[in-house]
Amino acid sequence: MLDVPRTALLIVDVQKDFCEGGALAVRGGDRVVPLLNQVIRLLTPQGALILASRDWHPARTTHFRGRGGAWPPHCVAGTAGAAFHENLQLPAGTIWISKGQAPGEDGYSAFDGTTPEGHSLSSALADRRIERLYVGGLATDYCVQQTVLDALAHGLVVTVITDAVAAVELAPGDGARALDAMTAAGATLATSGDLT
Numbered sequence: 001m002l003d004v005p006r007t008a009l010l011i012v013d014v015q016k017d018f019c020e021g022g023a024l025a026v027r028g029g030d031r032v033v034p035l036l037n038q039v040i041r042l043l044t045p046q047g048a049l050i051l052a053s054r055d056w057h058p059a060r061t062t063h064f065r066g067r068g069g070a071w072p073p074h075c076v077a078g079t080a081g082a083a084f085h086e087n088l089q090l091p092a093g094t095i096w097i098s099k100g101q102a103p104g105e106d107g108y109s110a111f112d113g114t115t116p117e118g119h120s121l122s123s124a125l126a127d128r129r130i131e132r133l134y135v136g137g138l139a140t141d142y143c144v145q146q147t148v149l150d151a152l153a154h155g156l157v158v159t160v161i162t163d164a165v166a167a168v169e170l171a172p173g174d175g176a177r178a179l180d181a182m183t184a185a186g187a188t189l190a191t192s193g194d195l196t
Helices: 029-046 120-125 142-152 173-187
Strands: 009-012 049-055 095-099 133-136 157-166 188-190
Touching: 009 029, 009 142, 029 049, 029 133, 029 157, 049 120, 049 142, 095 120, 133 142, 142 157, 142 173, 157 173, 173 188
Parallel strands: 009 049, 009 133, 049 095, 133 157, 157 188
Antiparallel strands: none
C-alpha cells in the first residue's frame, strides 16, 4: 500500500493538553502515540517526510471561552501543556507547524500554521514535491478533519490512519461523522497495520 516517494506523515496536535490529564483531554488520545511511533518507524527509513502540527495559542485569544470562544484555555505557547506528548518519538528533521498563534485565530487546520521559518504548510510540502499525506493525531472531529479537508483542497492524496486518531465527541458520533466527511471529500481510510 505504501508509496513512499513524495510522501509525508502529518501528525496533528499530539500535545499534552489533548492527552490524559490535559486541559482539553481527548478520550483515548494517549492510545494514538504508540501507533504513530510505529508508522514513524516504518516511514522514516524509507525517506518519507515527517511533520507535526501543534496548537500554539497566545494566552489571550478569542479561541478560548473567556474571550468568546468554544474552548477552555489549552496549548498556550511555551507552556508544558503545549509540548508534544513525551512518548511521541519525532525523529530529527521533523518539521513543526505551529497554528492558532494570533489572538483572533482558531487554527484548526495545520494549513493555517507556519514552520519555524515562517513558511506555510502548503509551501513546505510543495517545496519538497509531496503528493501524498498520511494523517493521524488529535482530534478527529476538529483539527484532523479540517487539516484533511484542506489537504484534499490542495490536491494532495490523503490517507487517514483510523486507529491513530481520536475524537472529542462533543456530540455522540462526531468522530464517525468526521471520517464520513473526509471520505466523501476524497480521503481514504487505513489502519496502521494496513501500512505494513
